Amino acid sequence: MNGFLTCLRLIAVLAPFIGGGCGQGEDRYPLAERMSAFEVEWAKEFPSESSRERALQELDQASLAFLRGDLESAAQQLDLARLTLSARQKDPGYLWGASLQLRLHSRLLDAAADSVAFTLEQKYPVELNSKPSLRVEIQLRHFPSQAEFNQSFPWNGRLPFRRELAFQLLSQKKELQEGDWQLQCTLRAGNEIWARQQRTLSVAHRLYERLQALEEQLGAPSPDQVPSLEQETAGHLLARLQSLQGGEALEVDYPAVVMLRQAEAALQKASAGEPFFGQRRSGSFYLRVPTGSGLRAPVRMYVPALKAGESSRPMVVFLHGAGGSENWAFEGFDRGALLRACKERRWFLLATRSPGFGAPPPLEGILAELRRRYALDPDRVFLIGHSMGAMHVASLLSSMKLPVRAAAMIAGAGVPQERSKPSAPLPLFLATAEKDFARAAVERVAKLLGDRADLQLQYRLYPRLEHLQVVPAAFPDILSLFADTIKN
Incomplete structure (x- = not known):
């Protein structure tokens, strides 16, 4: 029962912070910035094994401080972890500058x-x-x-x-x-x-005039032919633009001018009864997707260009951990390693935002809406969840009618319902790390799932890593598994 007790303690720690995330954008932006700086130092060749070991201890403390809502301590621990890698942690001047x-x-x-x-x-x-x-x-x-x-x-x-x-x-x-x-x-x-x-x-140029025009267009009654994805996304982008104008950091650096132009173009197309978002526009987008159930889901999405003769491409869906957001898959975990990998493979990448600790995002409704616009293959949908997102993966595997080709749970786990008479076992990758505070819970779930006939389980323990660094370390193995399922 030790694994389940660890999981319950983790839930008790996380629950107060999930609804609105652990802090607002202006509080979270410094943490994202510091984590990125740490990853730059981590990727260099010169840090010794002993300095990496000490840095991971600091990083683990930063994770725990973040989850309990102590963002000041989390920022300091992230700085100490980075300075430890560069052998500057003993000089108070560098820590003072980092503060x-x-x-x-x-x-x-x-x-x-x-x-x-x-x-x-x-x-x-x-x-x-x-x-x-x-x-x-x-x-x-x-x-x-x-x-x-x-x-x-x-x-x-x-x-x-x-x-x-x-x-x-x-x-x-x-x-x-x-x-x-x-x-x-x-x-x-x-x-x-x-x-x-x-x-x-x-x-x-003409910022105030353009923001006012967007407000007026969004406030006007929408004719029946206006595509709802355009209207929803334009409203989503306008809210972000107004926050940026007011100085709010919003967790990551947003390309506000790109967003402004997209909002304007989306409403212009919508007013003519034409779609703006769709397969003919490749690249990365901030969307708010109507799901048909009254929910509006903010997501980030990478859309690959199709080659001649192609009708569809696979999609990877990333579900973030506690206090995270859809930005983590694009900006975090080795500065967007998952996005880079999906671009290389020309796979769709969809990053969702969790509505709360117990509830996964309305993924089935999101995918149903996106399939109307994009050439994503419903038979090649892959799920990756980190920490709380891993629990959401288990929940979605139990409830989704849309077939999932394979899934991965990193530094967190849940027990999906057993599928009756599956056509083939579902490939499931389960990963934790030597210094992951959720390791005991993940190992317990691995034992429970190991004998399931409806699953093809791959379990991996990554040495010398902790709750955050295990995520980019696991990506290559996970994507290799996904690619193998496509070949087979």
């Missing part, structure tokens, strides 16, 4: 704006024995701005967009070029770089 957080007061600006306000403040307290001379450098493309920084928080400043090109731009009445740009903040102590952060800052 700083750059917050833009707006992520989406009108091109006529002459400045953007920002705040630089500490995410968690770090003591320094001395007060070094520090310099903060802010750069947007090639518009640099420097300021002396004297260790007082919060520190406010403004970045002049037109500092170097003021005469040329203003005299000719030109505006900034529309687009999604990178703003970089560098903290220097003498010649050493203590910290560096980047933010996406989007600039749009």
Whole structure:
């Protein structure tokens, strides 16, 4: 019973945080940023095995802090894990620099704006024995701005967009070029770089006019011929754009100008009774899918282009863990390793958002709607779930009428109902890690499922990894299993 007790304790820890996620976007953005920085260091060749071991201990503590809602400690543990890999964890200056957080007061600006306000403040307290001379450098493309920084928080400043090109731009009445740009903040102590952060800052022409036009179109009664996917997605994108304009971080960097243009084009097509989203538009999309049951499901989706003679492609569905979102499959786990793999194979990738701990997303309704638009093969649908998402995989395998070709549960598990008289055993990949806090529960489920005639179980224990790093480590084995089922 030890495995089940571990699982029950895990549920008790997670339950308070699932509905709205562990923190809001402005709180979660620094964690996603820090996890990405950790993965960059982890991928390098020089970290020793001992430093990797210590870093994984810090990472495990970060996971537990996140799940109990202590985001400040989670951020600090992630920084310590990264600095441990680079052998800088003993220098308080680097941790002090890592503790700083750059917050833009707006992520989406009108091109006529002459400045953007920002705040630089500490995410968690770090003591320094001395007060070094520090310099903060802010750069947007090639518009640099420097300021002396004297260790007082919060520190406010403004970045002049037109500092170097003021005469040329203003005299000719030109505006900034529309687009999604990178703003970089560098903290220097003498010649050493203590910290560096980047933010996406989007600039749009006639921003207020265009947002108002979207609101008016969405507020107007929709004629019967307007495709609901366009209407729903445009409303979803508009809400994101308004949040970015107000400075909300929203967990990851969003390409706001791309989203603005897609919302406008979707409503333009919808007003003419034509679809905008469909197989002829390949690439990555933020969608909100009507499911037919009254639920509207936000998802991210990668759409591969079809080659001549192809009628459909396989689809991988990723279900995130507790406190996560649809962004994890695209931005997280080795900086989007699953997305890169699906692009290489030209497979669809669908990442859903869980409505809560006990309930999986309405996947059957989502796929039914998407099949009307996209060339996804209903006989080649694969499920991957991490942590809480693994439990959702088990639930979906028990309830979905749509056939699933194969499935994987990583660092979490559930027991799907036994299928009566299956045509063939379902390939099921079950993975955990040596240092995964959910390991006991996963091992218990593996024993329960090992003798099931309706399942073809593959169990894998990944050495020296923990609850998060096991996910990208398992992806190659999982996708290889999926590819084998297609060949067979």
